[in-house]
Amino acid sequence: MSVRRLAKDQPASFAFAPETLALANWWIGKYPAGRQRSAVIPILWLVQKQDGWVSEPAIRAIAAMLNMDVIRVLEVATFYTMFQLEPVGRKALIQVCGTTPCQLRGSLELMAVCKDKIGAKDHLSADGDFTWQEVECLGACVNAPMAQINDYYYEDLTPESLAKIIDDFRAGSAPKPGSYAGRHTSEPEGGALTLTDPALYDGKAGKPIKSLPNLPKPEPAA
Amino acid sequence: MPKAKVNGVEVEFEPGMTALQVAELAGEEIPRFCYHERLSIAGNCRMCLVEVKPGPPKPAASCALPAAENMEIFTNTPMVKKAREGVLEFLLINHPLDCPICDQGGECDLQDETLGYGRDDSRFQENKRAVEEKFMGPLIKTVMTRCIQCTRCVRFAAEIAGVPELGMIGRGEDAEITTYLEGAVTSELSGNLADICPVGALTHKPWAFNYRPWELKKTEGVDVMDALGSAIRIDTRGPEVMRILPRINEEINEEWISDKTRHVCDGLMRQRLDRPYIREKGRLREATWAEAFAAVAKRVSATTPDKMGLIAGDLQDAESMKAAMDLFTALGVKNIDCRQDGAQLGGARESYLFNTTILGLEACDALLLVGTNPRREAALVNARIRKTWLTGKLQVGLIGEAADLNYGYEHIGAGPASLAKLGAFGKVLKAAANPAIIIGQGALTGPGGAAVLRAAAKVAADHKMVRADWNGFNVLHTAAARVGGLDMGFTPRKGGKDVAGMIEAAASGKLDVLFLLGADEIAADKLGSAFVVYLGSHGDAGANRADVVLPGAAYTEKPGIYVNTEGRAQVMGRAAFPKGEAREDWAVIRALSEHLGKQLPYDSLEALRARLMQDHPTFGQVDYAPGASTAAGFDLKSVGEEGALSDKAFAGALSDFYLTNPIARASVTMAECSALAISVRRAPLAAE
Ligand code: SF4
Ligand code: FES
Ligand code: FES
Numbered sequence: 001m002s003v004r005r006l007a008k009d010q011p012a013s014f015a016f017a018p019e020t021l022a023l024a025n026w027w028i029g030k031y032p033a034g035r036q037r038s039a040v041i042p043i044l045w046l047v048q049k050q051d052g053w054v055s056e057p058a059i060r061a062i063a064a065m066l067n068m069d070v071i072r073v074l075e076v077a078t079f080y081t082m083f084q085l086e087p088v089g090r091k092a093l094i095q096v097c098g099t100t101p102c103q104l105r106g107s108l109e110l111m112a113v114c115k116d117k118i119g120a121k122d123h124l125s126a127d128g129d130f131t132w133q134e135v136e137c138l139g140a141c142v143n144a145p146m147a148q149i150n151d152y153y154y155e156d157l158t159p160e161s162l163a164k165i166i167d168d169f170r171a172g173s174a175p176k177p178g179s180y181a182g183r184h185t186s187e188p189e190g191g192a193l194t195l196t197d198p199a200l201y202d203g204k205a206g207k208p209i210k211s212l213p214n215l216p217k218p219e220p221a222a
Numbered sequence: 223m224p225k226a227k228v229n230g231v232e233v234e235f236e237p238g239m240t241a242l243q244v245a246e247l248a249g250e251e252i253p254r255f256c257y258h259e260r261l262s263i264a265g266n267c268r269m270c271l272v273e274v275k276p277g278p279p280k281p282a283a284s285c286a287l288p289a290a291e292n293m294e295i296f297t298n299t300p301m302v303k304k305a306r307e308g309v310l311e312f313l314l315i316n317h318p319l320d321c322p323i324c325d326q327g328g329e330c331d332l333q334d335e336t337l338g339y340g341r342d343d344s345r346f347q348e349n350k351r352a353v354e355e356k357f358m359g360p361l362i363k364t365v366m367t368r369c370i371q372c373t374r375c376v377r378f379a380a381e382i383a384g385v386p387e388l389g390m391i392g393r394g395e396d397a398e399i400t401t402y403l404e405g406a407v408t409s410e411l412s413g414n415l416a417d418i419c420p421v422g423a424l425t426h427k428p429w430a431f432n433y434r435p436w437e438l439k440k441t442e443g444v445d446v447m448d449a450l451g452s453a454i455r456i457d458t459r460g461p462e463v464m465r466i467l468p469r470i471n472e473e474i475n476e477e478w479i480s481d482k483t484r485h486v487c488d489g490l491m492r493q494r495l496d497r498p499y500i501r502e503k504g505r506l507r508e509a510t511w512a513e514a515f516a517a518v519a520k521r522v523s524a525t526t527p528d529k530m531g532l533i534a535g536d537l538q539d540a541e542s543m544k545a546a547m548d549l550f551t552a553l554g555v556k557n558i559d560c561r562q563d564g565a566q567l568g569g570a571r572e573s574y575l576f577n578t579t580i581l582g583l584e585a586c587d588a589l590l591l592v593g594t595n596p597r598r599e600a601a602l603v604n605a606r607i608r609k610t611w612l613t614g615k616l617q618v619g620l621i622g623e624a625a626d627l628n629y630g631y632e633h634i635g636a637g638p639a640s641l642a643k644l645g646a647f648g649k650v651l652k653a654a655a656n657p658a659i660i661i662g663q664g665a666l667t668g669p670g671g672a673a674v675l676r677a678a679a680k681v682a683a684d685h686k687m688v689r690a691d692w693n694g695f696n697v698l699h700t701a702a703a704r705v706g707g708l709d710m711g712f713t714p715r716k717g718g719k720d721v722a723g724m725i726e727a728a729a730s731g732k733l734d735v736l737f738l739l740g741a742d743e744i745a746a747d748k749l750g751s752a753f754v755v756y757l758g759s760h761g762d763a764g765a766n767r768a769d770v771v772l773p774g775a776a777y778t779e780k781p782g783i784y785v786n787t788e789g790r791a792q793v794m795g796r797a798a799f800p801k802g803e804a805r806e807d808w809a810v811i812r813a814l815s816e817h818l819g820k821q822l823p824y825d826s827l828e829a830l831r832a833r834l835m836q837d838h839p840t841f842g843q844v845d846y847a848p849g850a851s852t853a854a855g856f857d858l859k860s861v862g863e864e865g866a867l868s869d870k871a872f873a874g875a876l877s878d879f880y881l882t883n884p885i886a887r888a889s890v891t892m893a894e895c896s897a898l899a900i901s902v903r904r905a906p907l908a909a910e
Contacts (some may be wrong), residue, residue, distance in 0.1 A: 003396045003398070004391070006403075056403070069380075071388065071401070072389065074391055074402060075390060
């Protein structure tokens with residue numbers, strides 16, 4: 001993590017798209033009157049969905065919408081690293097996991113690929129199509145190494161598969177998310193090795209339970 | 223009352239107190255950085271750790287821990303010491319330890335606590351973090367690497383100052399304190415930010431690298447920049463006032479002061495009158511005291527009392543006003559006035575005092591502001607209103623300019639006519655238990671002033687604002703000398719002229735001699751051919767026009783009595799000596815009286831004070847504000863004068879908050895603040 005600042009170049013203004021506005025109002029409606037500011041995180045998120053990033057005019061617009069002091073919105077936006085404070089690639093935002101399990105499984109090589117094909121970390125590529133970042137564990141360590149690209153996880157990556165994925169994004173197609181080692185979610189490669197007996201799933205193995213283990217003792221009859 | 227034990231000693235405490243407060247009751251000092259009595263509790267520095275029983279076997283942050291019946295608090299066990307040492311070591315990890323070049327050095331909480339809980343060396347081998355400086359305006363210097371993230375400043379800005387512009391951005395190691403997009407803090411209380419910062423992250427920009435606190439001589443004083451008489455401490459080195467800090471006075475300023483009060487001090491070393499001057503062939507030339515007095519005596523003896531006038535300024539001490547008034551009365555002069563702005567005040571004392579008192583505002587539940595912008599005219603009254611408003615019990619209505627006051631109010635109208643039709647707010651006032659009205663000078667100046675005062679008194683009477691135990695009728699003054707002047711009757715004698723009358727007479731050649739006692743807020747360029755004598759400390763409008771300049775002392779250079787807007791007489795100490803040949807004002811007048819053949823009957827300040835208190839006993843009631851004690855005898859019907867109410871909007875009393883008097887106009891810092899405030903005020907227009 002590093003110091004997070006607002007981008008130097010900011011758009012002149014921000015406007016909520018109608019669908020963003022509708023969703024924002026739905027979120028605001030979830031909270032009791034006078035507590036609208038509770039919706040600040042979802043709305044920041046919606047704005048990021050709309051524009052790809054959170055701009056300074058957007059922060060002001062959110063503050064006005066929620067009747068909050070603008071510095072309070074800035075605090076939230078800078079606190080959470082998932083809010084992008086700079087414009088990100090039009091085609092893909094690649095977030096490579098760099099935490100230990102992924103690193104042991106080769107995330108450094110993945111980053112080298114990104115550096116090679118896109119450019120410096122945390123910076124928009126020259127053509128404006130890509131941004132790549134290193135992030136902390138995304139909770140998919142069983143499929144290490146992995147990266148989140150836009151909204152999906154791309155798992156069991158190799159430098160080659162990642163390079164291909166980047167090329168596909170560049171060509172305008174949407175490569176399929178999931179494991180690139182040919183396995184189903186996090187099952188072993190080549191299919192499941194345990195719990196394969198179909199009898200486990202037909203209900204016969206179940207035994208009736210006499211009592212729940214942690215129930216309080218019944219009161220002694222008076 | 224519940225009881226708790228602190229280090230084995232039993233103490234009684236009030237329900238709702240925290241463990242830290244209870245420990246303090248028992249006389250234990252708890253180290254703290256983030257906790258501040260007047261701010262909300264953050265509990266984020268962890269320096270205040272104590273051991274409590276019953277409770278988990280780990281130290282607890284006492285500032286955020288409600289004390290409970292039979293709680294046992296330990297502040298000096300080995301566990302507590304070790305825990306605090308650990309906290310301090312962490313705080314120092316990212317602290318630059320640049321005390322030798324830090325302005326907070328010598329009065330830094332972090333330094334002090336390190337003395338008690340610090341290690342002798344550092345175990346930290348890694349790189350320290352560094353944080354970029356942030357711009358916060360002309361008064362606050364930032365060295366953000368020193369910040370320990372206590373968030374006192376953030377809370378002060380949001381809670382007390384009412385300008386939620388500061389915040390902590392980022393997180394963890396990268397957390398930084400900043401204003402939004404590094405804008406200047408737009409509060410008139412911003413200097414207090416540097417006071418509450420426990421370390422050297424926020425310091426006073428105008429005073430940077432000017433002094434070390436231990437070199438300074440400290441004198442307790444009273445502020446004269448507005449009419450509140452805030453408690454201040456004047457720190458001097460030799461002849462120079464290096465800084466002005468607040469002292470605690472719960473009844474007036476709590477522990478804050480306005481930026482003008484604090485930073486006007488550089489004006490005390492500029493534009494000073496340090497020797498007498500006489501105008502010859504249109505130019506002022508240096509003169510001796512004897513020459514100057516002789517020149518005055520010559521002109522005075524050549525004219526008659528009805529062609530002489532005396533005007534006192536806004537920063538004058540009561541003693542010099544008394545001496546001048548006595549002298550001119552002895553000369554038979556009737557044209558005497560201390561109301562430079564032409565405020566139509568006088569008469570019964572309650573009719574021109576802030577009777578509710580500033581502390582009393584906390585009991586008020588409906589407040590009507592008339593022709594005043596307290597945020598600019600009396601920043602700490604405004605802070606007190608905001609404090610009460612924040613409790614949710616106070617409703618505010620305003621007649622006058624709709625300004626940003628840092629609290630919500632109902633805008634009833636812009637001019638005097640609205641006093642007669644309060645609309646919905648009238649019901650609020652009717653229903654209130656302790657309603658009050660504050661009338662500003664903007665409503666009282668000019669010909670219609672007395673009628674406005676009468677109308678305001680009628681509102682007060684109609685809404686039962688004055689009763690035996692409550693006086694809700696308030697006049698908010700802007701001049702420190704004004705109430706003292708009115709108390710001693712520094713107003714035109716029967717048949718005499720007021721300030722406007724004197725200026726008119728001077729312009730048309732009907733006034734020969736005009737004596738300005740520190741009076742600079744009048745139209746000095748419209749005095750025609752009158753012979754003007756100016757006694758004061760600064761070369762401003764008055765001295766510019768004067769034919770004889772008599773150098774006097776500034777407020778920090780003379781002992782003096784000032785009566786604040788509540789009618790509270792307060793005594794000022796002398797922090798430095800007058801500059802050059804200048805003398806204390808009363809002594810100059812005493813010396814002049816001999817040359818005019820009307821020697822005043824006092825040779826010492828003590829004798830003058832005795833006389834003052836004898837003639838006007840209220841000056842002897844030091845630090846006492848009458849408040850509601852005189853409410854029973856206060857007849858609202860006799861306040862002001864009957865007259866028609868115009869519908870012209872009230873003018874503001876102050877055109878520029880930062881430049882209201884000669885000292886402020888001489889101050890570079892105030893000029894900077896004024897320029898910034900003007901640019902901030904214009905900014906929204908530019909954006910439209
Ligand atoms: S700047 Fe000072 S007051 Fe503000 S958080 Fe940092 S240390 Fe605390
Ligand atoms: S370490 Fe990469 S997903 Fe957990
Ligand atoms: S003073 Fe208690 S945590 Fe800071």
